[in-house]
Amino acid sequence: MLKFLERFRDSAKSKAIKDCFFVVLDTELTGLDVKRDELLSLGAIKMRGSQILLGEIFYREVYVSRFSKETVAIHKILPSEIEDSPEISKILPEFLEFIKDSVLVGYHTKIDLTFIKKYFRKFNLMFPRVTSVDVYRVYQWLKKKSNDRCFL
Numbered sequence: 001m002l003k004f005l006e007r008f009r010d011s012a013k014s015k016a017i018k019d020c021f022f023v024v025l026d027t028e029l030t031g032l033d034v035k036r037d038e039l040l041s042l043g044a045i046k047m048r049g050s051q052i053l054l055g056e057i058f059y060r061e062v063y064v065s066r067f068s069k070e071t072v073a074i075h076k077i078l079p080s081e082i083e084d085s086p087e088i089s090k091i092l093p094e095f096l097e098f099i100k101d102s103v104l105v106g107y108h109t110k111i112d113l114t115f116i117k118k119y120f121r122k123f124n125l126m127f128p129r130v131t132s133v134d135v136y137r138v139y140q141w142l143k144k145k146s147n148d149r150c151f152l
Contacts, residue, residue: 018049021102022133023058027112028075030064038064039088039115040077042095046102058098061085088119096128104132 025044031037039062046056061077063085072078095116106112109132120127 016049020049022047022105023099023102025099025104025106025109025112027115028077029111029115030066030068030071032111034114034118037115038062038066039119040064040071040075040082042091042116044095044098046098047105056098058095060091060095062088062091089123092119092123092125096125099130100128102130104130105135106132107134107136109134 023044023046025042027039027043028041029037029039041059041061043060044058046053046058061082063082067079104113113132117127119125
């Protein structure tokens with residue numbers, strides 16, 4: 001956690017948190033195997049400090065060629081809903097612009113970022129060096145620091 005705080009301080013260039021931009025990120029995937037599974041949707045909302053910027057929303061469904069019943073049961077995205085969606089290569093530049101100069105925030109962000117970076121590599125695009133915060137890891141850290149007292 002201390003390493004994160006140091007990276008955050010460096011990346012924020014000593015800005016007050018209220019002046020920092022955050023992008024809360026979530027993806028839907030066909031599975032968790034980065035070698036064979038694909039990204040189905042990419043969603044994000046921008047914040048400045050603790051304020052949610054309601055007009056700053058990014059949501060794109062991604063065209064994929066294969067689906068499984070198990071995948072649909074988890075994320076509720078049907079093949080018919082994405083048949084007219086763009087391929088991921090068309091979405092990446094727009095997503096890159098959306099996250100520019102922001103700290104990424106999410107739940108198990110390592111999984112989301114692993115899949116996103118896979119496509120950046122595939123299309124020879126450079127994924128920016130960004131700070132990310134995994135709220136689940138923050139929760140675990142806070143729970144440990146609370147000396148096993150009830151922490152909700």
